[in-house]
Amino acid sequence: MTTINDALARAHHLLQQDMLGYLDTVEHLTSEYDTDDDTILTVARTEVPRLIAALRGTVTGHKPDLHGLCLGCPPTWVDGRLGREAWPCPTISRAQEFLKNPDSIYDSVPHERP
Numbered sequence: 358m359t360t361i362n363d364a365l366a367r368a369h370h371l372l373q374q375d376m377l378g379y380l381d382t383v384e385h386l387t388s389e390y391d392t393d394d395d396t397i398l399t400v401a402r403t404e405v406p407r408l409i410a411a412l413r414g415t416v417t418g419h420k421p422d423l424h425g426l427c428l429g430c431p432p433t434w435v436d437g438r439l440g441r442e443a444w445p446c447p448t449i450s451r452a453q454e455f456l457k458n459p460d461s462i463y464d465s466v467p468h469e470r471p
């Protein structure tokens with residue numbers, strides 16, 4: 358019998374595979390080794406704005422409050438009380454790291470290396 362948790366785990370897995378498949382396709386279609394220049398230009402014109410929107414949408418809520426704590430990260434229990442991440446939080450730090458050095462993602466997740 359499939360439980361709701363099993364169904365949700367499956368749905369999350371499919372969603373992640375869908376996003377990773379999309380990224381693999383864009384990466385392949387914009388590879389100078391695999392694709393002609395006209396295709397690269399066409400794919401870049403349609404997909405770069407979508408990727409920018411995805412990144413912007415991901416990081417936009419991660420901004421500091423008046424105390425320098427991130428408004429986008431969920432509170433977590435630290436020493437018996439709820440606390441929040443200092444800004445820049447891990448989401449912002451990782452996004453900035455990957456923008457500066459895109460290959461660094463493969464140090465974090467080597468199984469994603471193309």
Ligand SMILES: [Zn+2]
Pocket residue numbers: 419420427428429430442446447448449
């Ligand atoms: Zn955050």
